[in-house]
Amino acid sequence: MATLLVITKCIFSEIIISFIRAHFLPKLRNTMEAKDSQAKSYGSNVHYQNLQTLARDDTQHQNLIGTNEPDIDKSDTTCGIGSFRPACLQKFTNMYSFVFFYSLTGLTTSTLTIYITSQITALERQFGFSSAESGFILACNDIGFLVAVLFISHFLRNGHVPRLLSFLTGIFGISGLICALPYFVSSAYQGSGKVMETIENNEIHVSKLYRQVDQAFTTNYSFFVDMRANSTRYERDYEYMCKQPISFGNQVNNGTDGNNSKEQRTPQSTDTFALVFIAIGMIIQGVVKSGRSPLVTTYLDDNVPKTETGKYIGILTGLILLAPSISFSSATLFSKLYYTLEETDLTPEDPRWIGAWWLGFLVFGCVSFIVMIPVMLFPRKMPQKTKKWKNIPTPKLQMKWTNTHAVYNKGDTRSSLKISLKGFLKSILRLVRTRAYVLLIISLSIEFTGVAGVLSFEAKYVEVQFFLPAWKSNAYLGLTKILTLSAGAIIGGIFTTKFKLSARGSLALISGTFFLLALITCVYLITGCELPLIVGPASVPFRNPAPAEYMMPECVTSCSCDEHRFLPVCFNNTITYFSPCFAGCQDKNGTTYTNCKCLPDGSTVNSGICDTGCNTLYYYMATAFLTVFIGSTLFVPSYIATLRIVREEDKSLSIGMLTFSTSLLGWMMGPLVFGLLIDNACIVWNSSSTGRGSCSLYDNTNLKNYIYVTQMVLTLIASMLMLLALIAYIHDQKRRKRINNEQCAEMEIITDTDL
Template sequence: MTEERRKDTLETSETLPFIEKPFAISDEARKSENESGREDDGKDTHCGFWILKGPSMQRFATEKMYVILYGLAGCVMTMTFAYFNATITTLEKRYKIPTKVSGIISVGNDISTMLTAAILGYYAGHGHRPRWMGIGLLTIVAFCLLTSSLHFLYGAGEDALKLTREFGQVNETLASQERDKKLCQPSAGGCVQEEVGQWVPQVFLFAAQLIAGVGQALFYTLGIAYMDDNASKSKTPAMLSMSTFLRMLGPAIGYSLAALCLRLYIEPTLEPLIGREDPRWLGAWWLGWLVLAAMTLVSAILLFMFPKELPSSKRRRLQLKQTERKQSLPLKERSFGDMMKTVRKLSKNKVYIYNTIASILYFFGYMAYWIFTPKYIETQYRQSAAMATMATGTVALGFSAAGVLISGYVISKYRPSARAMACWNAIVDFVTVAGILCYVAIGCEGSDRLNSLTTLSAGNSCSASCHCDYVHYAPVCSPENITYISACHAGCTERTKDALGRTIYTGCQCLGSSSLNPQPESQFAVDGTCPVDCFSEFLIFLGVMCFLKLVGASSKSTNLLIALRCMPPEEKTFALGLGSMVASLLGFIPSPVFFGWLIDNYCLVWGKTCSNKGNCWLYDTKSLRYALNLSAAVFIFLGGFLNIAVWYHAKDLKIFDDEQSPKDSLKNTNNEVEMKPIDSKPLAN
């Protein structure tokens, strides 16, 4: 390294807040550095690859640039998973998928993460980590393209096309026959023909999620360890906070992108006959995946350019080489036997074990809201898919980002102890439980009343022919503002149009049956669901959710710092990978399946395919609200007690390096002060 280049590095570090100023390099350290440089020709610290390299690229090989790029790449990755969650109800309707099955599909990435995280973290952790991370992002590109390709293979679907103006213009006879199916026709046997099931798209979606999980494992396991290894420990909280903040912008942008796409009809070139508030509306779910694929590809290319080791980190490592540290020891060849010894060693680390289990319990309970919040808002508060995704993403996740920034500032400024961090994690768990209990109380009477439509007409002979286990959901609204599953369930026999062009069903014998003097003129129904005003309750729910997002996000940095500091540095990458694998096995995988099964248990109106149940059209909202929220609260409540155990055993855990004065730094240069990493010693059991 020339004197001019060292000067440039020093000047650059003055302007970058996340970079610790490099130590003055002694003659012996400089000699060691020159020898190391001759060995690898500077390749390990060289920025760029292939034709995208050169002297002008080396200025970007800094800690600050890595934090920004890693955060932005993480932002794009979280956009993809948020987009999938935001469009999951549309996918259920389009491909007739029960919620339990969609829950299984959504954990495909966690299954592959579980199977690969520990192995990739152990073996790839000592390779060129930024390039491995870039490969991981390429698998996310494949995930986006595979998912969107379903639309190009299967099209918009017959159900969606039947609800467009062009469908009747192309084939008026077929359109008329389709409308007649909704009427009460006892001679036809009542039950409608079963719809064609499509299991191939479900397998396709699951396979795409499996591929994405490999990229997720590479990106998170290697990315955090690379950041911690290439930065001063005192700067790690600020760097984690900044990268987490950038990552958390991803769900907000992903949900906003989904809201924009879902406002368009699934086939944008056709004119739909229903509004966005109609539960049969299908948005252009496939459109956003093409945008996400392009953004992820750019992020992968940029990550490929980062060096194996940052120049500033190499200088620190060369200084530590003068002391009796692990950096002075040659790297051992990685073997399966050594990996199992590391597993046994970590299993005796109480802080690591309790912190991991506490995180798993929190994830298990809160996963229901990460995945099914848009669906929850649609069913409980009768909001459109676009409104539900916008509220979940842009508004609520904005509070999450604020929580991460605030916690990062507080941690960097006040440098709390490990015990204080564990105590805060426990407080966050118990506050979250209190907020979830508030969810139980925030119901909507108008929405809950809709679940009475099944029993309302079940005992009436006027619509007996329509009562099958599976029905075609085509709701109509009576003058009493009661929604019926279909015109057949309302006992309607005729169909006409009013002056506004709306479809009106007449001769509806089931309407007014509860009145003493039913009037024939009132026995009509309008196509579509009755309007339900749940907006006030929705705003209250949104306020509580934003508060929980703010509080919950503040524990992300504290939880991760405890995880990073409770293990020796040489075990860091593997321990993160192992923790990710266990979290996937016990939390991320079973939780969506469990809550998907729970939601399906409260379905009132099922669609039907030739081979299985289809998607659910209507839920018992009140019972679902109690079951879903109370179940989630139990798991998070148990996690709070595990964080108390972390607090008890973390009394000797150090999070930060000891503060050093300028004189100490000069002494360090001459090797007169021993530099002792705070996490180089395993925790006492």
């Protein structure tokens, strides 16, 4: 704990120093460079000698102003923290080492962010969330992101980037633990008697029947003793089976206690506590995530040659994009475990199965505290090995010291802050006036709306569309994304570096690729499995009027079946029933329901939907593989286009505004919009007197069309807007060139006149 406090203190100290650097130094650079250029142009030796004198006078103030030059502050270019800077660490003072160790933190935090998308079904089943509520939880990540991204990208851009990133990674770990908290609180609540309360609210009132047994047949007593001893089993199974009227002397109890069964039934509704805490955890993740992209991109661009930026961004992005594979692979393992980690008679194929969703948040949250340590030790600035610093400072450096010292002599911190805020607003104004940049971020935002919506619910979509258990859905998606995202990002980075793509080339590449992705999306519309005809309530559109020999007269009516409890069973691999109750089943043996009075000779049925003969899953996965690979090649060109369109001093803020806009209009809106679309495809809801819960049955055809037609349209719009961005950029370049030529012509005229 003491070590943690020391580290935290150091980190907060660095943040304060970073804040000072961000406000006092950047605004002086333009003035310094201008004066230095003027001094060189006119060859003022006197001025140069005066600068030398001022520089020597300012030597005693070098530590105060915090210059970054290697000869002035070695701690800014060496690995370590405080006085702990052993020689063995200095071998890691290079960009490749930083990329490797930061990729571990980025990989862990990205895995934690993506992991929740693989557990949507488990969360909906345990806490009764609808898809719209699940979309809100996912959108909370970007709500937190939007709150902080512009301020972090502008005010902390000149801070100690590695230590800031390390600190943010630790906060990320805390957010993971917060997301896991609802499981422990919910488990404690359930352990205090929620199960027995649920049993008493179901169709069979245990306590009521106990009192009736004392007045009637004592032979039935053992049945209810067994039922109370196995209350969890009856909660899971009995409510889905046929409820036979039970006679007690002159009384007949049909399981309703004289009231309508629907009024007594209280299925699960939304758990507000869980919704709030998971949302808080996701908001914290978003706040922390806001610093990653702008800070890392600027750190790389400031410490490597400009022609090498694309390569390093591609390598780093490629390594971090292994996160989806790790996320879905771990979700496959955790989804096979029941969420209480106890033995159960349910199987992962059962619609009531809830995987151990909370384990992922716990594991990756704890790993974050480990991987944050190496990143903390990297220097503020990588040493420039090719530079030879002289004993006598250059005029540029001298002017920098002199002007900075003058600012500190003023001691007017408020004035400096005001200047910095004014510069912040001017930078935003310059960016919004750049037409190509505005069209670029609108295009990417629209594209990311579709991408975010599909990625958020992809695991659930595969599970529902192809009738798979959650662990299989996650396994297929994990295999699809293994190395695909990383390979695409790395290849995109290498391609950008190899062909030295400019902003114009990057914009053209993005526009054409978006159009290609829209065409590929059409393939999704011919994959998928139709929902089979189901013997069930009249509310089911795909109702199967079962043959007379498979439906005994009025057997369903006498069973008091609940049309809100969906648990499909298959008879003879030909007919799917809405639940065991609609087949008249009264008992269960493993995954087989027996003594089904609605079937001939009390036949049996098996859990699950009958085989539909659908074999398009592999076509879907192949299309997903191709889409992910092609789309991931655009990561680096998108960054390069953004950095090259804007002015040098605006590049950090441009990345911040890009991520702000894509989060607001893309990653935040996507889950919300697609969550509502998915809810519109629902046929059967779990409902209660307190509200609507999660969806039990979807119309697969509508589900497919709602998702992929929407994504295709959004991608086509994004492609056209990116093409307009390219046209605007070419026009602006021609205009700048014309203005420069006119200025040069004017200078030549003035020179000729003076001569």
